[in-house]
Amino acid sequence: MLEPGELIENVYFPQTGMISLLVVTSNGDMIETATVGREGAVGFNRGLGQRRSFTRATVQMPGRFSTISANAFATVSLTSAPLRDMITRYTEVLWAEAQQIAACNAIHNASSRLCRWLLQSADRTRSETMPLTQEFLAQMLGVRRTSVTLLALELRRKGAIAYRRGQVTILNRRFLEDCACECYRVIDHEKLPLHIGIAL
Numbered sequence: 001m002l003e004p005g006e007l008i009e010n011v012y013f014p015q016t017g018m019i020s021l022l023v024v025t026s027n028g029d030m031i032e033t034a035t036v037g038r039e040g041a042v043g044f045n046r047g048l049g050q051r052r053s054f055t056r057a058t059v060q061m062p063g064r065f066s067t068i069s070a071n072a073f074a075t076v077s078l079t080s081a082p083l084r085d086m087i088t089r090y091t092e093v094l095w096a097e098a099q100q101i102a103a104c105n106a107i108h109n110a111s112s113r114l115c116r117w118l119l120q121s122a123d124r125t126r127s128e129t130m131p132l133t134q135e136f137l138a139q140m141l142g143v144r145r146t147s148v149t150l151l152a153l154e155l156r157r158k159g160a161i162a163y164r165r166g167q168v169t170i171l172n173r174r175f176l177e178d179c180a181c182e183c184y185r186v187i188d189h190e191k192l193p194l195h196i197g198i199a200l
Contacts (some may be wrong), residue, residue: 003053007053009069009070011042011068011073013066014040017063017125018124019060020035021094026064031141036124039097047073047074060136062131094107104116112150114152117137120188155176160172
């Protein structure tokens, strides 16, 4: 969808799927810095003028996505102060999320981060069932695949999730909320009220 340094030529509004924003190192390692679902958009800041992507943006969960050319979006933005205010607000929210996740990755254990990530993904896609492989989860969380396997097995043993054939289903949301780190509540307090994709 987008690579670091690329000019933003389209703006993407997820309706049901989810897009991950990833920092990619020179040796190909990746870690997620933010997610975008029905509450947001990718390339939204393009409404303020020419912009390049700082991260890799990739569809991690398929779904319905609306798009508009960046030039057309910028033209509309020039005549709409409320839209420019929304762009500024959402840019601030993404920045806050990236900072929160950076702290989360440095401070919190993998188990609580996995719970946070599953809850956020369900919120973004409006579905308790998500197509997720262990390799993908390991990349998003910045841990080894074997670690994700053990963590997923433990959550399944406790009845929090069902996991089979690359698909995770949340069975006990309250349990995950209790086990997730504080970052889940902090990020969602800032992000979910926006609902950009629905408002436009």
